[in-house]
Amino acid sequence: MTGARRSRLLLPSLMFTALTVSVISTLGAPMVPTIAREQGVSLSAAQWVLTSTLLAGAIAGPVLGRLGDGPRRRGAIQGALTAVCAGSVLAATAPGLALLLAGRVLQGVGMGLLPLAISVAREHLPADRMRSGIASLSITTSVGAGIGYPLTGVIAQHLDYRAGFWFASLLSGLALVVVRRVVPVGSSTPGRPLDVTGAALLCSGLAFVLLAVSQGMAWGPRSGATLGCLGVGAALLALWAVQAHRARHPLVDVRLMRNRAVLAANTTALLTGVGMFGVLSLVNLYTQVPAGAGYGFRLTLTGAGLVLLPMSAGSLAANRLASALVSRFGPHRVLPMGSLVVTIDLVVLALWRDHLSVLVLGTFLLGAGVGAAYAVMPLLIVRHVPPSETGSATSFNQVLRTVGGALGSAAISAVMLAGTPSGGHVPRDSAYTTAFLMTGCVTFLGVLAAVALPPRRDTAGAPVRGVVHRGPAARTSSEESEADAVPLGSGSRPDPASKGSA
Numbered sequence: 001m002t003g004a005r006r007s008r009l010l011l012p013s014l015m016f017t018a019l020t021v022s023v024i025s026t027l028g029a030p031m032v033p034t035i036a037r038e039q040g041v042s043l044s045a046a047q048w049v050l051t052s053t054l055l056a057g058a059i060a061g062p063v064l065g066r067l068g069d070g071p072r073r074r075g076a077i078q079g080a081l082t083a084v085c086a087g088s089v090l091a092a093t094a095p096g097l098a099l100l101l102a103g104r105v106l107q108g109v110g111m112g113l114l115p116l117a118i119s120v121a122r123e124h125l126p127a128d129r130m131r132s133g134i135a136s137l138s139i140t141t142s143v144g145a146g147i148g149y150p151l152t153g154v155i156a157q158h159l160d161y162r163a164g165f166w167f168a169s170l171l172s173g174l175a176l177v178v179v180r181r182v183v184p185v186g187s188s189t190p191g192r193p194l195d196v197t198g199a200a201l202l203c204s205g206l207a208f209v210l211l212a213v214s215q216g217m218a219w220g221p222r223s224g225a226t227l228g229c230l231g232v233g234a235a236l237l238a239l240w241a242v243q244a245h246r247a248r249h250p251l252v253d254v255r256l257m258r259n260r261a262v263l264a265a266n267t268t269a270l271l272t273g274v275g276m277f278g279v280l281s282l283v284n285l286y287t288q289v290p291a292g293a294g295y296g297f298r299l300t301l302t303g304a305g306l307v308l309l310p311m312s313a314g315s316l317a318a319n320r321l322a323s324a325l326v327s328r329f330g331p332h333r334v335l336p337m338g339s340l341v342v343t344i345d346l347v348v349l350a351l352w353r354d355h356l357s358v359l360v361l362g363t364f365l366l367g368a369g370v371g372a373a374y375a376v377m378p379l380l381i382v383r384h385v386p387p388s389e390t391g392s393a394t395s396f397n398q399v400l401r402t403v404g405g406a407l408g409s410a411a412i413s414a415v416m417l418a419g420t421p422s423g424g425h426v427p428r429d430s431a432y433t434t435a436f437l438m439t440g441c442v443t444f445l446g447v448l449a450a451v452a453l454p455p456r457r458d459t460a461g462a463p464v465r466g467v468v469h470r471g472p473a474a475r476t477s478s479e480e481s482e483a484d485a486v487p488l489g490s491g492s493r494p495d496p497a498s499k500g501s502a
Contacts, residue, residue, distance in 0.1 A: 006182055010121075011133045017113065017178065019147075021113050024084060024088070025111055027148065031049070035161055039096070045097065056105045057112060058111075058402050062396060064395060069392055082176060084168070091107065115394035118390065121134050135323055141370075142315040147312050158302075195247050197247070198247055202237070202240045205237035208232045217410065256393055261380045263453050265381050268450045271445050274405070275442065275443030276405065278346060278436065281409065283349070286432055293429075297356055307356070307359050316371070325337070331383070339373050339443055339450055340447045342369035342443050353432070411435075415434050415438065
């Protein structure tokens with residue numbers, strides 16, 4: 001393949017790969033009842049097809065992000081896709097729940113691929129396509145969710161659930177071929193040793209916290225297992241933060257988090273993740289409420305999935321609009337707009353949801369808000385971190401989105417349980433109102449963070465106050481010198497000899 005053709009195909013190939021992983025990650029949600037029935041297990045046991053993928057994605061993300069910041073980048077992408085493909089085949093052929101969960105764990109590894117795709121785009125796309133390319137890659141999370149839910153609904157309703165995993169193996173296998181032919185082999189960033197200690201502390205800490213959050217309602221919020229996992233996870237994460245400050249080559253350079261723009265992107269990712277999962281989960285449940293409840297629409301899995309399909313259209317529309325707004329106003333002003341749209345959407349659904357058209361509008365607005373916010377987050381990060389930290393910094397942002405979704409899941413489960421009458425199986429309608437309003441309040445905190453945290457002097461078209469990175473003892477701050485800034489889209493790259501950032 002010629003270099004010119006490879007350059008033209010690079011962004012579509014990266015988007016296909018990221019979209020593939022996003023679709024595969026949503027496969028488990030609507031199929032939980034089907035898997036429980038066909039495997040002969042309880043719904044709480046089948047719910048692990050979601051929890052296991054979530055845990056694997058949170059653990060794999062930081063490690064893949066660091067491996068992607070160097071000459072092993074394409075190998076890391078291929079390795080992750082191989083794991084996804086193998087996990088899909090294992091889940092499709094698994095005779096029991098244990099092997100099915102093992103397959104879902106392998107599929108979850110692919111959730112860490114988006115930061116690697118962003119790293120490739122930052123280094124290899126032409127300057128005039130870099131910003132729009134990164135924004136397009138970032139919204140594949142919401143676009144994939146909008147496509148994945150109706151697709152999974154059709155599979156779960158009309159085919160054996162194993163067909164969904166065979167479909168996933170086909171998609172991931174095709175993505176593996178595309179990556180091998182199109183994605184460049186290496187990176188201009190020199191390789192660095194993997195921080196094994198940091199990886200062990202961060203990944204195990206995240207695993208314990210997410211396990212407590214995702215299973216807290218099943219175990220009991222005050223049970224020893226829940227509180228124990230939270231305590232152990234918090235302790236491990238605290239140890240990781242200390243270790244990351246002292247390590248010569250940390251898994252995630254926590255000093256970068258002191259930059260106000262990076263902090264804004266990460267805080268908003270966590271809080272907006274709660275809102276995104278809130279709309280997806282609650283609309284999915286509300287549309288399938290059975291007859292006799294006095295509310296809801298009693299849709300099939302396919303019908304419920306189609307209600308969520310406009311999320312993809314909203315994300316694509318928001319990506320185009322966000323690109324124009326970023327050019328005019330700068331990413332720090334567009335970020336709160338996206339979170340505000342999600343907040344308004346949650347309030348609307350809390351107060352008016354008696355017509356199916358309102359739910360369809362709600363999923364479109366969710367896609368628009370999340371698409372705008374997610375498109376801007378990596379742009380803020382890329383503008384304020386050295387190229388050698390792109391994969392690591394964006395992977396940490398991706399982890400916070402996952403944690404936000406897990407927190408939203410736990411909170412919604414608690415509200416639904418509290419709103420279910422004694423001896424009943426269907427929550428009261430008021431429980432949905434409470435859940436929508438609660439997640440809306442959390443998302444609004446993301447709006448406030450996006451307004452208050454970014455540096456106020458970052459204007460559109462002007463150099464952005466960036467990062468001085470001079471080795472392990474370096475510090476980052478939005479108050480650093482303008483001379484160290486790298487304007488986004490200018491095509492410039494820090495000179496390793498003069499900056500030491502590569």
